[in-house]
Amino acid sequence: MTTSGRNEHAAFRRALVRRSHTLSRDLPWIKDPRPWAVLVSEVMLQQTSTSRVLEPWRRFMELFPTPSSCAEASLADVLAAWRGLGYPRRAKALHDTARILRDEYHDVVPSDVDALRQLPGIGDYTSAAVASFAYGETVAVLDTNVGRVLSRALANRRLRPSEARRLASQLLPRTNPAAFNQSLLDLGAQFCRATPRCAECPLAQHCAWQRDGGDDPAPLSAAVSRRQAPFEGSNRQLRGRVLSALLEGPRSRRELSNVLSGVATVRGDEVLGGLLDDGLITRGSQRYSLPHARGLS
Numbered sequence: 003m004t005t006s007g008r009n010e011h012a013a014f015r016r017a018l019v020r021r022s023h024t025l026s027r028d029l030p031w032i033k034d035p036r037p038w039a040v041l042v043s044e045v046m047l048q049q050t051s052t053s054r055v056l057e058p059w060r061r062f063m064e065l066f067p068t069p070s071s072c073a074e075a076s077l078a079d080v081l082a083a084w085r086g087l088g089y090p091r092r093a094k095a096l097h098d099t100a101r102i103l104r105d106e107y108h109d110v111v112p113s114d115v116d117a118l119r120q121l122p123g124i125g126d127y128t129s130a131a132v133a134s135f136a137y138g139e140t141v142a143v144l145d146t147n148v149g150r151v152l153s154r155a156l157a158n159r160r161l162r163p164s165e166a167r168r169l170a171s172q173l174l175p176r177t178n179p180a181a182f183n184q185s186l187l188d189l190g191a192q193f194c195r196a197t198p199r200c201a202e203c204p205l206a207q208h209c210a211w212q213r214d215g216g217d218d219p220a221p222l223s224a225a226v227s228r229r230q231a232p233f234e235g236s237n238r239q240l241r242g243r244v245l246s247a248l249l250e251g252p253r254s255r256r257e258l259s260n261v262l263s264g265v266a267t268v269r270g271d272e273v274l275g276g277l278l279d280d281g282l283i284t285r286g287s288q289r290y291s292l293p294h295a296r297g298l299s
Contacts, residue, residue: 011173014155014208018185019175021204025188027052031059032184037111037136038069038103044128044135045096050087052191058087069109072100078292081282082249088238090245091280095123113137127225134180142170143183147190149225154194158210159219166224196220240265240273241282245292248283252291 018025029052031043042062046055062083066072072080077097084093099121103109111132112118118129126144133139144152144166152169153161161169175182193203198218206212211219220226233239243261247253253261255274262270274290277283283290 010208010210011156014205015173015175015182017205017208018189019182022181022185022188024204025185025192027188027191030056032135034063036067037113037132038067039063040136041099041111041128041132042066042096044131045092045099045123046087048092048123048128049089054087058084066100069100069103069107069111072097073104076292076294077282078249078294081245081292085246085249088242090241090282092123094280094282098122099124111136113139115139115141131183134183138178138180140174140176140179142167142174142179143187144170144225145187145190146226147194148183148186149190149223150196150198150220151186151190151194153219153223153226154198154211155205155209157219158214158216160223161219163224194220237269237273237276240270241277244273244277244290245282248290248292252286252289254289258290 029043031039034040043055043059046059046062065083066075066080075097077094080093080097081090084090087093102121103111113133113136115129115133118124118132119126124132130141130143131145133141134143148170149161149166152166152173153159156169156173157165173186189203189205193199193205198220200206200209200212203209240262244258247258247261258274259270262273265273274283274285278285281293284293285291
């Protein structure tokens with residue numbers, strides 16, 4: 003990196019720290035000191051907007067305040083608490099993680115990024131986020147929000163994943179890295195959005211894209227998610243309908259045909275087969291149901 007580049011990055015870092023109080027969002031998991039609470043929030047936030055996570059997170063933490071309490075519940079109970087969030091495989095992964103934390107970590111969430119990454123459903127972002135926000139580890143947090151900030155404000159070009167990770171690490175201060183990571187997330191979530199609010203952004207004068215112009219570099223840049231396929235009519239929607247029906251009790255294939263109304267039999271079987279393969283439902287001799295037994299393997 004050139005001297006001018008280092009100076010620009012340092013100026014951006016200082017400006018972000020100065021304005022952090024104006025960016026801060028009132029999110030309950032930020033104030034919760036429990037690493038388990040942070041882990042639950044980060045798993046819920048995967049591919050899901052913050053507004054949709056607020057109430058489910060509160061409900062989940064009331065029901066399952068510790069890894070053991072989650073591990074000892076049935077998967078059906080965990081899925082019921084997860085209701086409304088979508089992507090139920092994340093709920094099963096969290097349930098599996100809770101059992102590992104209970105059995106192998108004495109109910110303690112590890113602080114090491116590599117150890118976190120070995121847990122079910124925990125990838126690069128979530129492991130870094132938990133290490134940073136729960137334990138204050140000096141590790142950069144790189145998600146869609148941060149990826150947009152880096153590509154626009156710092157680089158003004160598309161970034162490869164390795165470039166984005168390196169840049170995020172270079173930008174991280176030695177003092178209070180967790181607060182800095184949170185401010186970057188807040189900036190991306192509120193101003194450096196997919197449709198950016200540049201005119202209102204408190205860091206606009208430190209943004210390379212605003213200064214130098216050109217096409218928006220954020221789309222397809224590292225860590226910037228591509229648009230999801232429409233939910234309406236998707237298999238994701240059908241899976242959610244099946245799980246909602248089974249939360250009320252076991253159903254036969256014929257009874258589930260009402261839930262899968264208008265869907266070809268082959269596609270309905272595909273949806274049910276996928277849920278079975280994911281371990282989210284079970285099939286008896288005549289009915290489908292949610293796994294209720296404790297200590298599921």
